[in-house]
Amino acid sequence: MTFAITVDGRSVPVVPGQTIGAALHAAGIRSWRATRFGARPRGLFCGIGVCFDCLISVNGRAPERACLVEAAPGDEVTTS
Amino acid sequence: MTDVVTDEARAGEGVTYDLVVVGGGPAGVAGALTAALAGLRVALVDSSARLGGQYFRHTAVPARAPGLDRFLRQARALSDRAEVLSRHQVWSVTREPDGDLLVHANSPEGGAVAVRGRRLLIATGAYDRPLPFPGWDLPGVLTAGGAQALLKGNGVVAGRRVVVSGTGPFLLPVATGLAAAGAKVLGVYEAGGGLGLARHPLLALGKAGEAAGYAVSLARHRVPYLTRHAVVEAHGEREVEAVTVARLGRRWNVLATRIVECDTVAVGYGFVPQIDLGVQLGCATRHDVDGSPILETDAAQRTTVPMVWAAGEPTGVGGWRLAEIEGRIAGRSIIAHRRAPGAGVEVAAGEVAGVLARRRDRWRAFGAALQQAYPVEPGWQGWLRDDTLVCRCEEVPLARIREAQELGATDARSIKLLARPGMGWCQGRICGYAVACLAGEPQQPPRRPIAQPVTLGALSDTDTPHDSAH
Numbered sequence A: 001m002t003f004a005i006t007v008d009g010r011s012v013p014v015v016p017g018q019t020i021g022a023a024l025h026a027a028g029i030r031s032w033r034a035t036r037f038g039a040r041p042r043g044l045f046c047g048i049g050v051c052f053d054c055l056i057s058v059n060g061r062a063p064e065r066a067c068l069v070e071a072a073p074g075d076e077v078t079t080s
Numbered sequence B: 001m002t003d004v005v006t007d008e009a010r011a012g013e014g015v016t017y018d019l020v021v022v023g024g025g026p027a028g029v030a031g032a033l034t035a036a037l038a039g040l041r042v043a044l045v046d047s048s049a050r051l052g053g054q055y056f057r058h059t060a061v062p063a064r065a066p067g068l069d070r071f072l073r074q075a076r077a078l079s080d081r082a083e084v085l086s087r088h089q090v091w092s093v094t095r096e097p098d099g100d101l102l103v104h105a106n107s108p109e110g111g112a113v114a115v116r117g118r119r120l121l122i123a124t125g126a127y128d129r130p131l132p133f134p135g136w137d138l139p140g141v142l143t144a145g146g147a148q149a150l151l152k153g154n155g156v157v158a159g160r161r162v163v164v165s166g167t168g169p170f171l172l173p174v175a176t177g178l179a180a181a182g183a184k185v186l187g188v189y190e191a192g193g194g195l196g197l198a199r200h201p202l203l204a205l206g207k208a209g210e211a212a213g214y215a216v217s218l219a220r221h222r223v224p225y226l227t228r229h230a231v232v233e234a235h236g237e238r239e240v241e242a243v244t245v246a247r248l249g250r251r252w253n254v255l256a257t258r259i260v261e262c263d264t265v266a267v268g269y270g271f272v273p274q275i276d277l278g279v280q281l282g283c284a285t286r287h288d289v290d291g292s293p294i295l296e297t298d299a300a301q302r303t304t305v306p307m308v309w310a311a312g313e314p315t316g317v318g319g320w321r322l323a324e325i326e327g328r329i330a331g332r333s334i335i336a337h338r339r340a341p342g343a344g345v346e347v348a349a350g351e352v353a354g355v356l357a358r359r360r361d362r363w364r365a366f367g368a369a370l371q372q373a374y375p376v377e378p379g380w381q382g383w384l385r386d387d388t389l390v391c392r393c394e395e396v397p398l399a400r401i402r403e404a405q406e407l408g409a410t411d412a413r414s415i416k417l418l419a420r421p422g423m424g425w426c427q428g429r430i431c432g433y434a435v436a437c438l439a440g441e442p443q444q445p446p447r448r449p450i451a452q453p454v455t456l457g458a459l460s461d462t463d464t465p466h467d468s469a470h
């Protein structure tokens, strides 16, 4: 009973109810953006919407916190 | 800020609620349900997809947790009797000329919503308190609560080979949870203590069953539990590949080190109460046992601002049982206030005297004792190097903070102005504790004009996270 989202075109399985951040982390994708100054890789840190490290763009929307956004079937996620 | 508020929708179509609750954890749900059962019109606003807060996290198929069945019944009863706005992030509360409170939130569709109420209950919980160390910003280093949220809320085990480090009793459920879910937990490194599990403060506090349960579970999974040890550096290129674990002295100075290979680190040094909304409204604060600013409340859970109550972690960290009891007391006090609005503290306090208040005071004493047993010692500052990021958002290394101090910055506020730590997206929630310690001053209540960035879209117009130029 999983569904799929795509991350930069690659298919990632999601258990219903999981956040985008959790699905990525579970699939071994642990960083999905680079910082502005040092271009350091970032992914999940606080896991509850406090740190803003996990920002990601879903279906072309403005950046959101991946640890808070629940994944929906067919979501297209782009990382930088 | 009015420009943001103009095209807000109104939740509840012209309704003024008797009570608006912010936060859907044990405190908020207990307070909201108590009031709703007495016939008050209640709205509860929470940022998560499901009620439960940080402790009663559950997936579609809930796992066993003490109290979870009961909480789910409470949550269902509440949904039948009150307006529950999930996935709504509150960013500010303002006061109308007639005294009503307007709770401003972002809706999941990206719009803005205002909920109007006569009374407010702040039940916004807490978040992990991390300490910086070299490499703490590598992917794979998570907060202890973050690892727990992945597991309990998403069914995702944070990693294969995991190191747990920090201080406080919370490390134990995190480590045993990960081990039971199949992770290889290479060690629990508790910076404090010095006594080991057999003399864990939980035992001294009469919680022998709980401590023994963790001890048995750690032993079964062969997880070493070492006190006066901590992760002081994380190594890796794109993500964490190993950590330096140090044996620590009494003040957490490094005595000896070794390398442990791992793919994941869960770190936590206690919790920071989330009090922004109260501070915005002008509620008085005080320092908790561990120095954290908390909202000052009376016996009836009232803050110093009329019509504003607080319950759970914003009034001091003490666990989910204490949070629920405080929520119930707040609910009762709010009911009493609606019946006799002019009666003052005495009536409201009288309502809650007795069993509930005594239980609250016992759990508070327990929470205070745990905070006392696990202080953060200053030696962690010696783990940092010049290039260690203190502020992750603005990428401010220790050297820039020291530079600001040499230029004359004497307190956290002026350090912030000169070196910009705490000026990024998280508004200092992650680095605020460390910056105050580095400045050598007590923790100050947060001065954030908004409790959450209004819309990231708006912010990112000038400042996008994908822009990695430079």
Ligand SMILES: Cc1cc2nc3c(=O)[nH]c(=O)nc-3n(C[C@H](O)[C@H](O)[C@H](O)COP(=O)(O)OP(=O)(O)OC[C@H]3O[C@@H](n4cnc5c(N)ncnc54)[C@H](O)[C@@H]3O)c2cc1C
Pocket (backbone or CB within 6 Å): A048, B022, B023, B024, B025, B026, B027, B028, B045, B046, B047, B048, B052, B053, B054, B055, B056, B088, B089, B090, B091, B123, B124, B125, B126, B127, B128, B144, B145, B146, B148, B149, B173, B271, B274, B311, B312, B313, B314, B318, B319, B320, B321, B323, B324, B451, B452
């Ligand atoms: C990440 C994390 C994991 C934890 N895991 C455990 C655990 O496994 N076991 C344990 O014993 N203790 C755990 N704790 C401790 C636990 O948080 C507390 O004991 C308990 O949850 C306190 O209850 P509460 O009602 O005060 O707050 P919480 O349960 O934290 O509930 C607060 C709620 O308010 C919401 N909220 C906050 N600000 C806003 C806002 N501006 N707008 C809208 N909603 C908002 C939050 O999303 C949350 O749902 C954890 C703490 C954290 C931070």
Ligand code: FES
Pocket (backbone or CB within 6 Å): A021, A043, A044, A045, A046, A047, A048, A049, A050, A051, A052, A053, A054, A055, A065, A066, A067, A068
């Ligand atoms: S991981 Fe911290 S905000 Fe998402």
